[in-house]
Amino acid sequence: MLIGGILIFLAGSLLCGFAWSMMSLVLFRLLQGLGAGAIQPVTMTIIGDLFKLEERGRVQGAMATVWATSAVVGPLAGGIIVDTFSWAWIFWINLPIGIVSIIAFMIFLKEDVAHKKARIDYLGSVLFSISIVALLVMLTETEASAWILLSLFAVFVVAGLFFLAQERRAPEPIISIALWSRRLIATSNAATLLAGMALIGLSTILPIYVQGVLGRSPVVAGFTLTMLIVGWPLAVMLSSRFYRAFGIRRTLRVGSLLFPFGACFLLFLTPESSPVLAGAGSFFMGFGMGLISLTSIVLVQDSVEWSMRGSATASIIFARSLGNTLGATVLGAILNAGISHYASGETAAALHKALNQPTGLSALAADPAIRSIFDAALHWSFWGVVVVAVLTFFTTWLIPVGHRKTREEPAVAGEAASH
Structure with a gap:
């Protein structure tokens, strides 16, 4: 499964480099995403299977370091590749790395499991896609006529109901209703979905504010998001110490409190603010998300039997991805609503045009009137981030976390730190 996902990802990467139009690039990126979707949950599941609780902190700590390093180095490397070579090499650079990974897995990963034929829930996948796409279009096309919006809402509801019915009777559903109905899994997935919505809003809206309102360079805007990557x-890395000192319950709830605490920093941003204020809020949100995410995954994995561990892990990844999709759409719609509220006619058109141009944000900061309108509109989105972060905080308190005995906490910390 893991090697198959890597192969699909590499095929998508290869085709992306040969893309001849934006539509072809989107389609090839879709193929690339299908492969990536198989890599992450399977990797987490394999680590959960191969390593004991006390060993997983070290292993997943190394994985977290790789993730953080790649998130910082990746954009810089991409810029160097585009300036030095061709944009296609942004995708083709994955090929040698992927081939080496496949060879390493074939040599070092030894499995001893009973294989069985899987039945893919194609109908469930189609129904789910129709429902979610209808929802996303409804949220983005807010200026459409009422009957179009009502039609989209009807498609969303009807397709969603058919999807739930299909999942109840499918032999191997893409979303196990029985699994998601467990309180621990349901609340963990809900918290992860909401946190994903808030984080994608932060990573989308904050750089726009730093460039378009504060008038800073893209490098400074990137710095504010780098603090998110540092905090997570x-x-x-510090989770094991927190667990030993305070226990899993208190650590989870303090982490959930830091999430909206960091989001509130966004509300105090003004055109005269320092980017340090934005970076501080980003850091606290990243730190809180790190504690929420790692605890949710370990609790979910620990709550199910071995045969369901892959599905349970995939449910967390799915919830986070769905949250990212919904968050980008919802908060983008809030931004558009804010622009429509504070501006009209040529001013609103100028704002939307500036957002769609590479150098448009710097032009916004140079015009005090438009800059003021943009500041007010973006604060609508900031309030959206805060509201979702607060909902995340309350949802994490619904996760049933039992008190652990002192002697068990180091092992639990190792497990939690691994994610």
Whole structure:
């Protein structure tokens, strides 16, 4: 399964480099995403199977370090590749790395499991896609006529109901209703979905504000998001100490409190603010998300039998991805609503045009009137991030976390730190 996902990802990467239009690039990126979707949950599941609780902190700590490093180095490397070679090499550079990975897995990963024929729930996948696409279009096309919006809402509801019915009777559903109905899994997935919505909003809206309102360079805007990337793995590395000192319940709830605490920093941003304020909010949100994410995964994995561990892990990844999709759409719609509220006619058109141009954000910061309108509109999105972060906080308190005995906490910390 893992090697198959890597092969699909590499095929998508290869085709992306040969893309001849934006539509072809989107389709090939879709193929690439299908492969990536198989890699992450399977990797987490394999680590959960191969390593004991006390060993997983070290292994997943190394993975978190790789993730954080790649998130920082990746954009810089991409810029160097585009300036030095061709844009296609942004995708083709994955090929040698992927081939080496496949060879390493074939040599070092030894499995001893009973294989069985899987039945893919194609109908469930189609129904789910129709329902989610209808929802996303409805949220983005807010200026459409009422009957179009009602039609989209009807498609969303009807397809969603058919999807739930299909999942109840499918032999191997893409979303196990029985699994998701467990309180621990349902609340963990809900918290992860909401956290994913807030984080994608932060990573989308904050750089726009730093460039378009504060008038800073893309490098400074990237710095504010780098603090998010610093906070997340730092929480992973310190988690074992937190668990030993405070226990899993208190650590989870403090982490859930840091999430909206960091989001509230966004509300205090003004055109005269320092980017340090934005970076501080980004850091606290990343630190809180690190504790929420790692604890959710370990609790979910620990709550199911071995045969369901892959499905349970995939449910967390799915919830986070769905949250990212919904968050980008919802908060983007809030931004558009804010622009429509504070501006009209040529001013609104100028704002939308500036957002769609590479150098448009710097032009916004140079015009005080438009800059003020953009500041007010973006604060609508900031309030959206805060509301979702607060909902995340309350949802994490619904996760049934039992008190652990002191002697068990180091093992639990190792497990939690691994994610």
